[in-house]
Amino acid sequence: MKPRLFLIMTAALASTAGAQKVTLDFWAHWGSEQRRPTINKIIDTWNKAHPDIQVKYTFVPFDQIQTKTLASVAAKNPPDVVVIDIRTSRIRASKNQNTDLSKLGADKVKEQFYANLWTTGTYKGDQYALPFVTESRFLYYNKDAFKEAGLNPGKGPATWDDLMAYAKKLDKKSGPIYQRIGFYPLYGNFGFEGWVQNAGEDTWDDSRDNPNVNSATAVRTLNWIKEWNDRYGSRTLTSFKASFGSGTQDPFISGKLGMIAEAGTYAATLAKYAPGMNYGMVRMPTPTGQTGAMTSWGGGFNVELPAGGQHPKEAYAFAKWFVTEGARIWAKEQNDFPAYKSASLGITSPAFRMMSANMKNTFVSVSPQYAPTYGTYIDKAVDEVLNRDVDAKKALDDAQTQIKRVIEENRR
Amino acid sequence: MSAPPVRPRRRGLGIRQREALWGFVFVAPWLVGFLAFTVGPMLFSLYASFTNYDITSRADWVGLRNYQTLVGEDPRFWKSLGNTAYYTVFSVPLGIAVGLLIASLLNQDVPGQRVFRTVFFLPKILTGVAVLLLWLWVFNPEVGLVNNGLRAVGVPENSLPLWFQDPAWSKPALVIMSMWSAAGGFLFYLAALRGVPKDLYESAQLDGANSWRQFLTITIPMISPVIFFKVITGLTAALQYWEGALVVSEGGKGGPVDSTLFYGLYMWETAFTEFRMGKASAMAWVLLVITLVITAVQLQLSKRWVYYEGETK
Numbered sequence: 001m002k003p004r005l006f007l008i009m010t011a012a013l014a015s016t017a018g019a020q021k022v023t024l025d026f027w028a029h030w031g032s033e034q035r036r037p038t039i040n041k042i043i044d045t046w047n048k049a050h051p052d053i054q055v056k057y058t059f060v061p062f063d064q065i066q067t068k069t070l071a072s073v074a075a076k077n078p079p080d081v082v083v084i085d086i087r088t089s090r091i092r093a094s095k096n097q098n099t100d101l102s103k104l105g106a107d108k109v110k111e112q113f114y115a116n117l118w119t120t121g122t123y124k125g126d127q128y129a130l131p132f133v134t135e136s137r138f139l140y141y142n143k144d145a146f147k148e149a150g151l152n153p154g155k156g157p158a159t160w161d162d163l164m165a166y167a168k169k170l171d172k173k174s175g176p177i178y179q180r181i182g183f184y185p186l187y188g189n190f191g192f193e194g195w196v197q198n199a200g201e202d203t204w205d206d207s208r209d210n211p212n213v214n215s216a217t218a219v220r221t222l223n224w225i226k227e228w229n230d231r232y233g234s235r236t237l238t239s240f241k242a243s244f245g246s247g248t249q250d251p252f253i254s255g256k257l258g259m260i261a262e263a264g265t266y267a268a269t270l271a272k273y274a275p276g277m278n279y280g281m282v283r284m285p286t287p288t289g290q291t292g293a294m295t296s297w298g299g300g301f302n303v304e305l306p307a308g309g310q311h312p313k314e315a316y317a318f319a320k321w322f323v324t325e326g327a328r329i330w331a332k333e334q335n336d337f338p339a340y341k342s343a344s345l346g347i348t349s350p351a352f353r354m355m356s357a358n359m360k361n362t363f364v365s366v367s368p369q370y371a372p373t374y375g376t377y378i379d380k381a382v383d384e385v386l387n388r389d390v391d392a393k394k395a396l397d398d399a400q401t402q403i404k405r406v407i408e409e410n411r412r
Numbered sequence: 413m414s415a416p417p418v419r420p421r422r423r424g425l426g427i428r429q430r431e432a433l434w435g436f437v438f439v440a441p442w443l444v445g446f447l448a449f450t451v452g453p454m455l456f457s458l459y460a461s462f463t464n465y466d467i468t469s470r471a472d473w474v475g476l477r478n479y480q481t482l483v484g485e486d487p488r489f490w491k492s493l494g495n496t497a498y499y500t501v502f503s504v505p506l507g508i509a510v511g512l513l514i515a516s517l518l519n520q521d522v523p524g525q526r527v528f529r530t531v532f533f534l535p536k537i538l539t540g541v542a543v544l545l546l547w548l549w550v551f552n553p554e555v556g557l558v559n560n561g562l563r564a565v566g567v568p569e570n571s572l573p574l575w576f577q578d579p580a581w582s583k584p585a586l587v588i589m590s591m592w593s594a595a596g597g598f599l600f601y602l603a604a605l606r607g608v609p610k611d612l613y614e615s616a617q618l619d620g621a622n623s624w625r626q627f628l629t630i631t632i633p634m635i636s637p638v639i640f641f642k643v644i645t646g647l648t649a650a651l652q653y654w655e656g657a658l659v660v661s662e663g664g665k666g667g668p669v670d671s672t673l674f675y676g677l678y679m680w681e682t683a684f685t686e687f688r689m690g691k692a693s694a695m696a697w698v699l700l701v702i703t704l705v706i707t708a709v710q711l712q713l714s715k716r717w718v719y720y721e722g723e724t725k
Contacts, residue, residue: 067684074467095469095687235570238577243554307468373685376488376665383579383669402487409481410686412464412474 022314023054027069028083031059038333042326046318053314055081069306073097078306080315081322083132086120086300087367090208093123094369099305102126104316112324114359117339120366121302130323131339133330134300136355136362137190139163139285140252140266141259143278145170145180149258156282157259159289160224167228170258183259184237185225187244187251190261190284190297192382193375196221197294197363199287203378208368211403213378214396222385222392229386248273263298264358267351268335281351283358294363300339370407377402461693471690478694489695491670492678495583499674500650502587507594508642515601516627529602536596544659547589551575576660579671586656586672600642604635636718644710651703652676675699 030039036059043055058079060068065084072078084092092098106127110118113131121129143153149169157163167182181187185195193203201217204210212218229237244251252260253274261284270277284296303319305312327338331347337355338344344356368374381395425433436443461478465471482489518529535543550557553574562572573581608631616626632639654676658664665681666673675695683692 070467070684070687091687095466097468235574238574239553242552242574242577373681376667376670379665379667380669383667405485409485410688412477 021052021054022311023056024081024311024315024318025058025079026055026081026318027058027060027065027079029060029062029065031061035334038330042322042329045329046321046326053318055318070097073306073308076308078308080305080309080311081319082304082306083301084304086117086131086134086302086364088372089121089129089302089304090123090366091369091372092304093128097307098128099307099309099312100126101128101130101305101316104312106130106316109320112341113339114341116362116364117300120364129302129304130319132301132303132323132327133336133338134298134362134364135263135265135337136298136358137194137261137263137284137296138281138354138358139259139261139283140270141280141282142252142255143280145255145258153280156280157285159285160287163285164228167258178232178236178240180255181232181240181257183257184228184232187241187257188261189263192222192225192378194297195225197297198284200292200294202294202365204365204368208366209370209407211368211371211374211400211407213403214393214400218396219392222382222396226385226392234387253277264337264351264355265335281354283361291361293361295361296358297363297365300364370410371403374403374406457693457696460690461697463690465690465693466687467689474690478691479698481691482694482698488670488673488678492673492675495671495673496651496653496675498583499587499653500647503590504643504646504650506587506591507597507646508639510591510594511597511642512601512639514595515598515605518598518602519605532598533596535593539593541659544656548576548660551585553577577668579669582660582668582671586660589656597642600638601635604638605631608634633719637720640714640718644707647706647710648703651699654680
């Protein structure tokens with residue numbers, strides 16, 4: 001009799017304990033030597049403070065995380081929380097792939113985040129994602145090369161005209177071969193659309209349902225890039241680019257480029273591979289020198305609860321903590337810019353402070369729901385103009401028509 | 413009058429039936445797998461191709477619309493089909509020619525032949541992304557092996573191909589790349605070549621046939637079943653080819669200017685970037701039909717040139 005009673009009691013105890021303790025499955029793409037210790041630290045901190053809600057971290061490679069999450073949602077066995085591309089949260093919301101966080105109380109914390117990042121997860125008035133980190137793009141320039149070319153190393157270019165004038169001085173040739181190219185707008189990490197937005201006009205309307213890729217600004221911008229292209233020559237630019245590598249072979253580090261547009265985190269790359277490099281970092285030059293809301297752009301990551309998770313309440317509690325207190329640890333150790341305002345205040349490194357100041361001029365564009373692959377039509381237009389002498393207006397008109405067709409097709 | 417009593421017929425299965433039953437039992441693991449993991453998903457994708465299925469939010473019947481859109485409205489469908497056709501037309505025959513050529517060379521009696529055979533088989537072992545990355549360097553316009561070679565023979569700097577950076581040269585580069593792994597396929601031909609009876613060559617020599625003539629009228633017909641096998645499997649593989657483009661084009665998008673946007677890559681993009689599983693399923697079925705038609709034509713044509721042992725034509 002006695003052992004039996006004991007068994008029943010243990011079973012009862014075990015089952016109540018089981019009902020209380022929850023283990024959350026958490027997916028993110030951080031697995032590298034640089035990232036892993038920080039994410040482990042964040043999760044350990046949470047797990048120690050919350051014995052009832054334990055988080056199990058799974059590393060999923062960056063290029064697989066979207067498809068794997070989708071597959072797990074379809075199989076009705078998703079992770080509870082996932083870190084995922086900031087630009088596509090709305091698309092997933094429109095397709096019922098993630099959980100409505102407004103129902104879990106997300107709207108209450110809205111004010112604690114930068115607005116441009118918060119809205120990346122807003123769909124039809126409800127919140128489907130919590131913003132975690134972003135970054136911003138800057139112009140980096142080689143101060144030694146500036147000195148050599150007779151430019152003032154204390155002053156980077158502020159306008160598009162400056163950019164062109166400085167570049168001309170920085171160019172270095174031996175015979176017909178370029179040793180150094182001062183600057184080329186499509187090298188680095190800014191892109192044609194980045195320049196159009198930098199000039200003040202978005203390639204989409206606010207709803208991101210109507211493309212605006214053939215605006216007068218876009219045509220002007222493409223012609224401006226064409227000017228650069230013709231000066232150096234398509235062929236020169238293409239083969240020059242083929243010689244770019246990474247690490248110490250990075251074109252800016254190896255001295256092949258006098259200036260380059262890169263993300264704020266590029267400062268960390270320079271610190272690692274060229275610790276002694278004498279470089280300057282300024283906000284992106286604009287056509288007039290005035291800054292606006294789209295002078296620079298950034299990508300980043302949101303935190304979502306994939307649809308169909310078993311423990312939405314606990315998952316939301318962890319997600320909320322992760323994008324606030326977790327972001328504090330992350331920003332300090334990884335130098336990514338946190339969406340949580342208060343986490344960004346405590347860090348004082350110069351690159352980080354610049355990023356912080358640049359946030360109001362940084363545009364985080366959201367992928368259009370009905371044409372997530374529209375970029376291929378823009379790439380084609382740019383190529384036709386630069387390499388095949390097609391008129392800029394005509395090429396962008398064609399792209400606009402094609403993108404509209406895709407939207408039409410996807411709306412049906 | 414003591415005839416033996418007629419033995420009652422044994423109940424149950426005859427020996428042949430029992431054998432058949434056991435046969436099915438033994439193939440059951442494969443059969444179950446085939447039904448559950450191949451036929452099931454195929455039928456589902458056939459159904460999905462008539463819907464606007466996007467995995468999570470909808471699956472409404474749309475009739476033939478996906479097919480109509482593909483054929484009638486989508487220029488990238490035709491572009492990707494064209495790219496795949498280009499790749500197939502060049503890579504399959506060239507691959508067979510290279511494999512056969514190498515097999516013939518490796519069939520000669522020269523010292524150290526075993527070493528050569530091993531060396532030529534190596535490409536078959538080294539495949540995948542690592543090899544693609546290696547080729548990216550081989551075709552690098554500035555510092556690559558190919559352009560350095562072309563420079564050495566006097567091709568002027570401005571006429572050197574830019575390979576993966578140039579829409580006109582990106583596909584030829586992929587075809588050349590495919591030759592490399594096709595070379596490892598020599599093993600099939602070599603095995604077949606070893607099986608061609610020597611006396612056929614001897615009688616041909618007596619009749620005064622030179623070696624080219626012998627190759628055309630003895631070797632080729634005798635190993636034609638193997639060539640045919642490589643034609644069919646090569647075509648099927650080439651029609652599905654796209655992973656190379658994922659590595660060699662910037663961002664894996666099939667550039668420059670959609671020149672490496674192969675059918676499979678576009679299908680994948682449609683399914684997993686646009687979430688348009690219905691349209692992607694329709695694309696898969698279009699490809700299946702194309703593959704079936706081409707294979708059927710090849711089977712018909714094979715009657716004219718493929719000889720099986722003991723057969724006379």
